[in-house]
Amino acid sequence: MTEPVRRAGVFALLCTLSLAVPLFGPEIAAALAAVVLLGAVAVTDGPIFDLLAYPDDYEDGRLYGLIAFVLAGVALGLLAVQSSMTSAIFVGTVFLIGYGNFGERLVRTRSDSDVVHAAGFCLIATVAAVVGQAATVAVTGGSIPSALPTILFLAASGALLAALLRDVLLLYDDPVVMLSVGLLLWLLAELDPALGAAEIAIALAITAALGYASYALETASIAGMLTGVLLGLLTIVLGGYGWFVVLISFFAIGGLSTKFRYDRKEDLGVAEDNNGARGTGNVLGNAAVGLVAVLGYAASEAAFLPIDAELFLFAFAGSVATAMSDTLSSEIGSVFEQPRLITTLEPVEPGTDGGVTWQGEIAGVVGAAIVAVISYALFAEVGVVGAAIIVTAGFVGMTVDSLLGATLEGPLLGNQGVNFLATLSGAIICALLGLSFAILG
Template sequence: MTAPVRRASVFAIISTFALAVPFGGPWAGAALAAVVILGALAVTDGPIFDLLAYPSDYEDGRLYGLITFVLAAVALGLIAVTTSMTLAVFAGTVLLVGYGNAAAQLVRQRTDSDVAIVTAFCLVATVAAIVGQAVTVALTDGTGTLEAISSTGPVMVFLGGSGALLAALLRDVLYSNDDPIVMLSVGLLCWLLVELEPTQTMPGIVAALAVTIALGYVSYALETASIAGMLTGILLGLLTIVLGGYGWFVVLISFFAIGGLSSKFRYEQKETMGVAEDNNGARGSGNVLGNAAVAIVAVLGYAASSAALMPGDPDPGLFLFAFAGSVATAMSDTLSSEIGSVFESPRLITTLEPVEPGTDGGVTWQGEVAGLAGAAVVASISYVLFPEVTTVGAGIIVAAGVVGMTVDSLLGATLEGTVLGNQGVNFLATLSGALICALLGLSFAVLG
């Protein structure tokens, strides 16, 4: 057993101490945390230090990795006992990080496959989170324990899967040993998801996980997404299905599928012209979030309004149009860029002067037509799947997508490269498409 595996295994055991809070109360958990921290401060060398130390700990002769791990758990525990965050979320999150890390290190000892390592982390982390939540419910619920666990089972699986995906994503895009950041981020996400009151049944949650994981892996296998991009897509897809519904997911996945494949359109020619996406066209988490962050916020807004958590009690249909407008913009912009970039006569959108292919803000009529078609695809799917989207509503979605695509080009010609990066431009463009779609939809009374 290698040093990283031994260290991760001990951290997993320490994470189990989180169950002391639901078992013995906050003071019991605080006492255990204090013992671990004081012990970590006292041990500065020797075999125990070697067992628990990260490579960076040797520079200062302190077990800072262990100390920050425990402090993050303490911070999350304080949030849990002083706010509406449940102890089940707290315990499940700490166990998720501890045991997920141990599984990832164990598999890394046997293979260099990133997919295998991420899969092991997510599977074990999900199970650990579910077990942590179930044990906490059993220790704290005053009614029938089995009945309480059974009634909250679907939410436990949803939180475990969502938390594991976010943790795996953060470990990939940040640093695999940033446990405090991962733990706090996962805990806050799970707290939010509980407040949104997801109502899916156990078969519905399992089906959502199966569908999103399968499609995510296909995107990775086809090299349209990196590991981080795959994890981001799966997480966003899962949240969309559970909090919105399969109709919302179909709209979102249409962008991921068509947009991802469009990056392969005449890829060799794009490489020759110097306008191809990096990594053989595989989309990373930044690209996925830049295009889909507004959409997922709209999904969360829809769930919050449905759960009566939004001030002013807004119509949930408002968020549906914002969602469709943002996806239409992302689709329009992606198709416009990927298809229009292979034509060698782009013009700068602000002056209409000829520019080199790949110039920010350069547009071609072929790309504009492709962008219009992309918005029409999103509008057509929305029209078929959502009764709220009438013929006028579909037209509004198309218009919002085209407006958002134009905003993207204008920002590219004026601010990209100096004030904004590519992902910032994508975010602002999809935000403009969402706002335009929601405002026009409200103005034309298509929200019923």
């Protein structure tokens, strides 16, 4: 067994001590945490230090990695005593990080593939989080069958977020990952999933399969794949399969459009980096507003927000229509005749921010229309007028993207910031027009 595997195994065993919170109460758990912290401070060399130390710990002769990990657990534990559900989330989160890391280390001894490492972490972390939450529910007298859908949803969501953060951050940033995952899961726990455990498992399998397909087709990096799977899972569970179909239409068609005449784009210098594979920043820049709309819809359905849930549906469709419209406009329009700057209509070099072509504008409208047709087919609330509103919102959002690119991109905004503001404008326009139609109708 290699040194990283042994270290990860010891950390996983230490994570098991988090069960002291539901078993014995916060006082005993705090005492155990204090003992571990004192031990981490006292041990400065020797075999135990070598077993627990990260490479950076040797410079100062202190187990800072272990100390930070325990303190992060204590911070989450302070919030875990509020109810049995918060205790379950706390234990599940700690199990997820500890055993997920241990599982990934074991997988690394068998494979050199990064995608296999990520898959191994997600699978083992999900199982560990389910076990930790279920054990806590059982200890606190709750019903595991009734809590199972929420347990599975939180476990899978937390594992995907943790894998994503570990891919983006440093390998030794587990304390930051633990806090981030715990806070997200406490938020999601307030939005009870409408699906059963079997349906959530099916949703997870579907999103994972589509996510891997995007990676295999080189339309997404590993981080982009993980982000897409997480967004897809949240969309299915909190919105429904109809919402997911709208979202996945953008990922599928937008990803394939990146490959459209890719050699020509490389010659012009306008091709996406990494052979067109989209990363986390690109995925979130285009889908973050849609995710917020899904969360808003779920919160409205759960009566946490005094806002008509239909408005969030239109905001979601408007944001996706904008993302689809802008992506097709740039990916298809960039290979045709010389673009013109949207603010002055002067000819500019291909790839210039704010440059547009008439072919790209048509492709953008078609992209928005695709989202509108899908929404019309899947949601009775949309209707013909609603579909027209979605197309309008997509076109407006695409135009905002070009205007921002010509004026603010570079000195003030990056590409992902422009994408975010454009999708936000499309969402707002769509929601406002949908509201106006509902009032007048």
